[in-house]
Amino acid sequence: MNNNLYNYILGIADNSLILGQRLGELTGHGPSLETDIACTNISLDLFGQVRSYFQYAGKIAGDGRSEDDIAMLRKERDYKNVLLVEQPNTNFAYTIARQFLFDAYHLAFLGELQKSTDLTLSAIANKCVKEVSYHERFSSDWVKRLGDGTEESHQKMQNAIDDLWTYTDELFHQTEADKAMVEEGIGVDITQLKDNYYKYVSEVLEEATIEVPDIKYFQKGGKQGIHTEHLGYILAELQYMQRAYPNMEW
Amino acid sequence: MSEEQIKSLEKQFNERIERDEKIEPKDWMPEKYRKTHIRQISQHAHSEIVGMLPEGNWITRAPSLRRKVALLAKVQDEAGHGLYLYSACETLGVSRNELYEQLHTGKAKYSSIFNYPALTWADMGAIGWLVDGAAIINQVPLCNTSYGPYARAMIRVCKEESFHQRQGFEIMLKLCNGTPEQKEMAQDALNRWWWPSLMMLGPTDDKSVHTEQSMKWKLKRKTNDELRQQFIDQTVPQADVLGLTIPDSDLKWNEERQSYDFGEIDWDEFWQVVKGHGPMNKERMKARVGAWQRGEWVRDAAMAYADKKQAEKEKQAV
Amino acid sequence: MSKIKNWPLWEIFVRSKNGLEHRHFGSLHAADAEMALENARDVYTRRNEGVSIWVVESKHITASNPENNGELFEPAQDKVYRHPTFYDVPDEVKHM
Numbered sequence: 100m101n102n103n104l105y106n107y108i109l110g111i112a113d114n115s116l117i118l119g120q121r122l123g124e125l126t127g128h129g130p131s132l133e134t135d136i137a138c139t140n141i142s143l144d145l146f147g148q149v150r151s152y153f154q155y156a157g158k159i160a161g162d163g164r165s166e167d168d169i170a171m172l173r174k175e176r177d178y179k180n181v182l183l184v185e186q187p188n189t190n191f192a193y194t195i196a197r198q199f200l201f202d203a204y205h206l207a208f209l210g211e212l213q214k215s216t217d218l219t220l221s222a223i224a225n226k227c228v229k230e231v232s233y234h235e236r237f238s239s240d241w242v243k244r245l246g247d248g249t250e251e252s253h254q255k256m257q258n259a260i261d262d263l264w265t266y267t268d269e270l271f272h273q274t275e276a277d278k279a280m281v282e283e284g285i286g287v288d289i290t291q292l293k294d295n296y297y298k299y300v301s302e303v304l305e306e307a308t309i310e311v312p313d314i315k316y317f318q319k320g321g322k323q324g325i326h327t328e329h330l331g332y333i334l335a336e337l338q339y340m341q342r343a344y345p346n347m348e349w
Numbered sequence: 350m351s352e353e354q355i356k357s358l359e360k361q362f363n364e365r366i367e368r369d370e371k372i373e374p375k376d377w378m379p380e381k382y383r384k385t386h387i388r389q390i391s392q393h394a395h396s397e398i399v400g401m402l403p404e405g406n407w408i409t410r411a412p413s414l415r416r417k418v419a420l421l422a423k424v425q426d427e428a429g430h431g432l433y434l435y436s437a438c439e440t441l442g443v444s445r446n447e448l449y450e451q452l453h454t455g456k457a458k459y460s461s462i463f464n465y466p467a468l469t470w471a472d473m474g475a476i477g478w479l480v481d482g483a484a485i486i487n488q489v490p491l492c493n494t495s496y497g498p499y500a501r502a503m504i505r506v507c508k509e510e511s512f513h514q515r516q517g518f519e520i521m522l523k524l525c526n527g528t529p530e531q532k533e534m535a536q537d538a539l540n541r542w543w544w545p546s547l548m549m550l551g552p553t554d555d556k557s558v559h560t561e562q563s564m565k566w567k568l569k570r571k572t573n574d575e576l577r578q579q580f581i582d583q584t585v586p587q588a589d590v591l592g593l594t595i596p597d598s599d600l601k602w603n604e605e606r607q608s609y610d611f612g613e614i615d616w617d618e619f620w621q622v623v624k625g626h627g628p629m630n631k632e633r634m635k636a637r638v639g640a641w642q643r644g645e646w647v648r649d650a651a652m653a654y655a656d657k658k659q660a661e662k663e664k665q666a667v
Numbered sequence: 668m669s670k671i672k673n674w675p676l677w678e679i680f681v682r683s684k685n686g687l688e689h690r691h692f693g694s695l696h697a698a699d700a701e702m703a704l705e706n707a708r709d710v711y712t713r714r715n716e717g718v719s720i721w722v723v724e725s726k727h728i729t730a731s732n733p734e735n736n737g738e739l740f741e742p743a744q745d746k747v748y749r750h751p752t753f754y755d756v757p758d759e760v761k762h763m
């Protein structure tokens with residue numbers, strides 16, 4: 100099997116998996132019925148993406164492992180998602196800030212992935228890019244609403260951005276699989292997305308009257324499986340059934 | 350308006366309903382009709398959104414990705430259905446916020462079934478199969494009810510809900526065809542959800558306070574007891590397909606009635622839960638009130654932002 | 668209770684496919700038109716029900732009063748000359 104391609108796909112899909120899981124926690128607890136429905140929709144889109152990626156990864160592995168095996172039966176160090184997406188729903192500002200900071204990256208990434216020479220990946224990207232451009236529209240609108248809403252919401256949004264900013268740099272770190280895939284024309288050179296990302300995100304934040312954090316130190320490690328302590332709990336729920344009742348069909 | 354005028358209006362009103370004409374929001378209606386509808390529709394809406402909680406509780410733990418998306422979509426539909434119903438209710442001149450207030454202060458009721466805990470994955474199956482099954486029996490006749498907005502909301506709800514029960518049954522089927530442990534899990538869920546599902550169809554006819562008037566207004570087409578019998582008769586053969594045992598030793602086919610006879614329902618338990626002392630009543634309300642309170646600053650922010658933008662627009666137009 | 672006013676109510680109209688008119692689908696709450704559109708998309712078209720959405724704040728709709736239905740609509744009932752069947756044409760005349 101092509102290990103690099105397999106790992107590359109997992110790197111993409113794990114972001115959607117963990118973020119989808121985080122959003123799924125909110126269903127039934129949103130600030131309004133309408134917003135609840137919207138966040139669940141995003142979660143559904145993300146899990147749909149995860150299934151396409153993992154089904155493809157399963158095929159590449161070629162040893163009969165299923166989408167669920169890949170999603171639920173790895174160990175904590177084997178998850179490759181960025182730290183950003185595993186951060187908790189501290190309050191709705193964090194949910195929105197996390198979403199926006201990821202969506203802006205995700206949208207640019209998928210735009211490039213559409214050009215992949217791997218036809219399955221480009222087809223998946225083609226479908227996902229429409230979903231994610233809606234996510235980005237939703238989250239950037241809400242960043243502005245909360246940032247430029249009331250004094251209280253402004254403060255909360257500022258705090259959320261301040262806290263989450265430290266996880267943005269990792270989005271553009273290349274793994275070994277990334278580098279190999281770029282070389283083969285399959286993967287996206289994410290280092291090229293960085294400048295536009297910060298430019299765009301800063302524009303939105305400015306419109307939202309949110310100050311763009313100016314920090315020197317960034318957190319990283321998710322892509323190498325070195326996560327924040329939050330991930331363990333996410334996996335405890337995600338994997339619970341598969342671990343407690345192994346080798347069964349549901 | 351004189352008493353006589355009101356009487357004559359009421360007579361015309363009742364005749365319209367008898368002719369199967371729909372009543373629309375701006376039409377004259379007796380105050381009691383309005384109040385009864387607000388009560389029933391909002392109760393129905395509350396049930397949808399409180400009903401999101403026991404199932405929402407399992408979203409992060411669903412055993413497969415396929416089950417996870419199905420469950421997410423189902424719980425999301427419940428939010429949608431709550432929303433349709435609140436909207437229908439708002440046409441009667443009461444705001445969603447007032448209705449929430451009634452729910453949060455315990456003034457309004459919701460379906461008692463959601464005051465039971467969802468303990469295992471099999472409960473997702475049992476809820477879909479039994480609770481949605483009972484709900485559908487209640488709801489299908491409402492697609493024809495006299496109040497236009499309610500009937501329209503129900504048509505949409507019923508159409509969308511058709512996958513919910515199948516989703517639940519499929520979960521049960523998979524468990525019953527699985528390992529002994531899985532089948533046991535399914536049987537345990539049936540044991541716990543069976544009686545509450547029967548109670549869900551309401552108190553017996555002789556104890557039901559609203560039935561007669563509701564029948565006239567087509568808010569109800571069959572009595573609680575009739576609905577319950579219908580539910581049992583259609584569910585028992587489904588349990589046979591699953592190979593599960595209904596937890597009622599008195600259950601047996603009555604050849605003469607062409608229906609199942611069944612055992613005594615524990616109505617003390619029913620009233621205990623209705624009155625707020627079920628296993629999960631407090632927990633459910635805490636979750637609803639909590640979400641609403643935590644969301645207040647968000648809703649305020651969105652409104653403040655909208656007002657700000659509107660003012661800017663107007664300023665530019667000058 | 669919040670100090671600020673609540674999200675207003677919006678009426679949602681959806682065109683289910685091109686060639687058909689927008690039809691009233693229901694209502695929902697939103698702080699502004701943009702949000703109303705987004706919410707409408709998620710609430711009323713999650714099963715592929717639409718290709719176009721209109722939203723209008725409910726307070727901007729002026730509705731006729733059913734009490735005036737007599738004067739508004741009954742006068743049209745006897746204007747049978749507005750319908751083709753009012754006019755006698757021999758059976759042998761085709762295409763008319």
